[in-house]
Amino acid sequence: MEVKVLGAANEVGRSGFLVSCNGTNLLLDYGVLFGKRGSPPEYPLHVKPKDLDAIIITHAHLDHSGNVPSLFVSGNTDVYATPPTFDLTRLLIEDMLKITKDAQPFGQPELNNMMRNAKEIGFRQKITKGNATFELRETGHVIGGGSVLVESQKKRLFYTGDIKTHGSRMLREADLDVGDIDLLIIESTYSQTEQKPRKESEKELIEFANEVMDRKGVLFIPSFSVERSQEMACILRSSNFKHKIIMDGMALKVNEIMFNHPEYLRDPKVFADAINESVAIRDHEKRKHALDEPCVVISPAGMLVGGNATYYLQELSFNSNNGIALVSYQGEGTPGKKLLDTGKVSTRGKDLRVAAEVKQFEFSGHADRNELFEIIEKIKGNPKVLTVHGDSESCKKFAQEIHEKFGFDTHAPDVNEIITI
Ligand SMILES: [Zn+2]
Incomplete structure (x- = not known):
């Protein structure tokens, strides 16, 4: 199994990970990074839609979903997400198109085409595509939001997406009963911050x-x-x-x-x-x-x-x-x-x-430092760990701390890096 980092590397935004399982290619997220006011949005590295066997959207936030329609200029790849994720993704992308009309590399027709290829799945529902099997696990981050568990040829990858370990008043806690993992891709947004309960x-x-x-x-x-x-x-x-x-x-x-x-x-x-x-x-x-x-x-x-x-x-x-x-x-x-x-x-x-x-008032939808370490504690096996979706310091320090506490092989990958397990 091979993972190419397309974005969210030492940065928050434009998430995208291309997972290759012996010829079967899964794209996990394809988002937008909104620059400071006035600067144009940034996107994950380019992928060819015809090379993809499936696209999986972890959740509706635009930094994870906002560039998926750009893959549907003429394509017809299956897109997987939960029903609320599709509803919210459509709402948020339509709103983004209204506000930033000409700044996006796609428009309403491509969004419609994406929705025509939508395949709704529930949590823990296993889907097999070619050499890979995948499923979504509840995250507690946003309604319908899921982590992705991918299995292929006895290797298992767990990508947290955005996660709130304990959930909130609205959402149940994250489902971390995922067994042995060989590669963990974990968000790092608040790895250096403790939040108020x-x-x-x-x-x-x-x-x-x-x-x-x-x-x-x-x-x-x-x-x-x-x-x-x-x-x-x-x-x-x-x-x-x-x-x-x-x-x-x-x-x-x-x-x-x-x-x-x-x-x-x-x-x-x-x-x-x-x-x-x-x-x-x-x-x-x-x-x-x-x-x-x-x-x-x-x-x-x-x-x-x-x-x-x-x-x-x-x-x-x-x-x-x-x-x-x-x-x-x-x-x-x-x-x-x-x-x-x-x-x-x-x-x-x-x-x-x-x-x-x-x-x-502090109401974050992301796990804080303690909750992130709880995730690492619950993961079984001896995984390689990639820390992503945080500023450079949050990703790098978190990687170093996980290595020191748990002995895992960890690092904060760069964009365009390929990791093999
Ligand atoms: Zn999010």
Whole structure:
């Protein structure tokens, strides 16, 4: 078995791994790396669609799925993923095409062609293609997200994709009962970071929401549309939060997708109750009247880049009774990061100081350092380990630490590197 690293090497984004099993070629993920503002997106190394026997999408996030349609200009390779992954991938890619129209090497026809070749699979469902057998295992990272287990000629590869070992309020924990592994490809995003236990972050958020309600304010929670938004609604409802919770923007479409796949949720009833009790804002008229009482507004974008977040920021930022809870990762150069660092927002071309109380909360969808080491502990055998999907330091240090603790042959591969087992 041979693996060629096409991307996500000492970087977060453009994941892509070409696995060759004695003539059978599987492509695991094919994503996008969005550069800093203004710079063009980057993609994994090129592969010829006609050389591929199957494409497997671990999960819908664009850094794993966003470039798959480029392989469908004329191709007809089978694409495998879970049903929620396909629904969300389509939604996120269509949104990306709307925003970055001409920047992508494909358009709606190629996305449609990809969907025509979609083969839905469930977790632990084994598929055989030529010399290889593969299956997806639950990750706890995002709804429908899976790690990939590939078996060929007595060699076994496990690619974590993005993983959250303990899961979340929405998702079950990762399925790591995978037996002996010969090659482990593991994400390293937070290999050098310890996160606060989720329970603590939840408690802090609930306290902040109640404080803002007590002073008759509105709490704005800018949030990623996929899952983080829904998780915030669930956390508040589970604490018997009595005030109105408003949901807006693409989060509403994601709600529908999640309702269609209840078996992929940890507790579908908790989810349904939280979403059914929230108020959906679908037009501007409703939006204008939504903020007339103490309430919580959950709306993308998580880093405050465009969309309805801009409207809510303008409406809510300049009243000290209000609060803004940042619950998503804030990338460099985004308005969310700027708000955190300077306490200012840009509105109508001017930088203005925010009067609302701004707080940040830790809710990551990725395993932290301790959870990543738990994965290594659970893996059996004496695998070669590749640390990927992290900045250079996170990948390299993690590789070194795994080697020191477990004695495995580890390294942080470069792009275009080929590893043979
Ligand atoms: Zn992800």
